[in-house]
Amino acid sequence: MNLELTPEELRFREEVRAFLAAHLTAQIREGAAATPSVFVEPDIGQAWNAILHKQGWLAYQWPKEYGGTGWSPVQRYIFEKECAEAGAPNLTVLGLKLVAPVIYTFGTAEQKAHYLPRILSGEDYWCQGFSEPASGSDLASLQCRAVRDGDKYILNGSKIWTTHAHWANRMFCLARTDASGHKSTGISFLLVDMNQPGISVRPILTLAGDHEVNQVFLEDVVVPASDLVGEEGDGWKLAKFLLENERGGSCHAPKLAYDLRRIYADAADQPDGAGGVMAHNADWRRRVARARLGVESLEMIELKILSEIAQGQAPGPQTSLVKLLASNLRQEIDLLAMDLLGLAGLELDMRRPLYGPDAPTPVHNRQTQVAAARYLNSRAWTIFGGTNEVQASIIAKTVLNL
Structure with a gap:
């Protein structure tokens, strides 16, 4: 697996960066940063979808004949990584990444013609x-x-x-x-x-x-x-196909790495309760390093899967390993954020949304206002899309042949 980007891929990365700099608005970025739930709210998500749809990049994982970009797996990875680095919201995964592949793979010509354009336009949610x-x-x-x-x-x-x-x-x-x-x-x-x-x-x-x-x-x-x-x-067969796409259809590592770097940077200004700052706290630094190694390992697994997809292979059961690792890392990083903020992170405002002109005023800042809610919501990561126990069983049976 070659990890070096080609000159063409480097040019594509610059094109994506320029697009994000020009079109990812501060309002959308701030809304995504202040959303503590797993899925972005429709007002933010659909606004970003519309911008990408106008550019022709919304269905970047779809085949070109159905309205997709025709990008290679490496281009899709570059796009996801640059979106994560720029603080873009997640896309509306249920339509774009879950049901759409089922429809264009198994649906009738009439179903494809009717539903796929409506997913792209946002008419169907x-x-x-x-x-x-x-x-x-x-x-x-x-x-x-x-x-x-x-x-x-x-x-x-x-x-x-x-x-x-x-x-x-x-x-x-x-x-x-x-x-x-x-x-x-x-x-x-x-x-x-x-x-x-x-x-x-x-x-x-x-x-x-x-x-x-x-x-x-x-x-x-x-x-x-x-x-x-x-x-x-055929429902069971289609559900297995959908779940493999859910677990392996996107790369989690770029977003996890972005959140971890942001937390680490914030540690320079957070007191450790002993006269210093958290950036110099040895125990906290060890936990960050352990999480960083986990994210880098996850990234290698995701890149390997992308390499196999590029060679015509299906995502396969190894995507359960991605789901398992990503879920545990998501929870660990959100816990690191809570531990970094200390008592300030215990703020839990139950009003929503936490962005926009009507958002409640935070006690400290928006970061501390979101941290506890995000930590609580991320407990669901090890449950939805198949629990950790289910993923471990799939890995044991189909990957390790135990």
């Missing part, structure tokens, strides 16, 4: 209907039922931990269409219109007070048969 109250890590045990009735399905059940369901007008949903065989064989992948009778969304507030996730109740919800992706019963 998606949520994910996978987990249920009794089916999280054991997703194949889901009980939400979809019964075929002529040219439509009738959907009944509930979904939980549904990110941004209160904003979404569309849901990609796993539902059981056959209960007679093995539990993973009777699941189908459906595209659901959220703006119809029978759907109710109940908010779930995080420990930090953020409204990010919800429980969604589905009662006699109608789904046209034309919104079945793939064949009936």
Whole structure:
């Protein structure tokens, strides 16, 4: 694996840097920095999406024939790294990076023509209907039922931990269409219109007070048969494809490295309680160094996966290693931020948003106002997208062959 950028790639990096300097507004950057939840809020996220869409860079991971950039894996990595370095918000992953690849890989020509442009324009905002109250890590045990009735399905059940369901007008949903065989064989992948009778969304507030996730109740919800992706019963296969893209479709290391460098720089001004500053505290420096080594190791793994993708290989189960390491590092870096700020970091304002003209005034500064909420919200990293235990099991079985 060659880690040196070619002259063409270096020129591309300069093009990305120039674009970010010209188009990433202070308002968007400040909003992203003051968002403590895992997913960026729609007002910030959609504004940034629109800027990238105008440039033709929004679907940078899609194939060119579906509206993507046609960039190489190295170009995609450069773009993500430069966006992280510039403080850009994360993209709206549920539509762009999760359901879109399923649609352009397994969908019908009609589904591609209808949904992909609406994802790019922001006309459709998606949520994910996978987990249920009794089916999280054991997703194949889901009980939400979809019964075929002529040219439509009738959907009944509930979904939980549904990110941004209160904003979404569309849901990609796993539902059981056959209960007679093995539990993973009777699941189908459906595209659901959220703006119809029978759907109710109940908010779930995080420990930090953020409204990010919800429980969604589905009662006699109608789904046209034309919104079945793939064949009936293909849902488990499509879900595995989606989750591999979720865990390996982006690089986490650049954002983690950016946050770690910012924390380290701030340590020069933070007292250690013993007459010095945290930048000179040996124990804290050791923890930062350990985290930095972890981020650099993660980056090498992500680059190796990108190298394999460039050679035509699928992301594969090794993406579970990325998810496992990234989740633990995210929590460790947010804990480092809390320990750096000391008592000032204990501020926990439950009002939202923490950016914009109506934001509550922080006791110290915006950094200290966000730190505790971000730390609390990042506890979910080792749960969503498959728990640490699930990832360890996948790694043991499919990577280590244990």
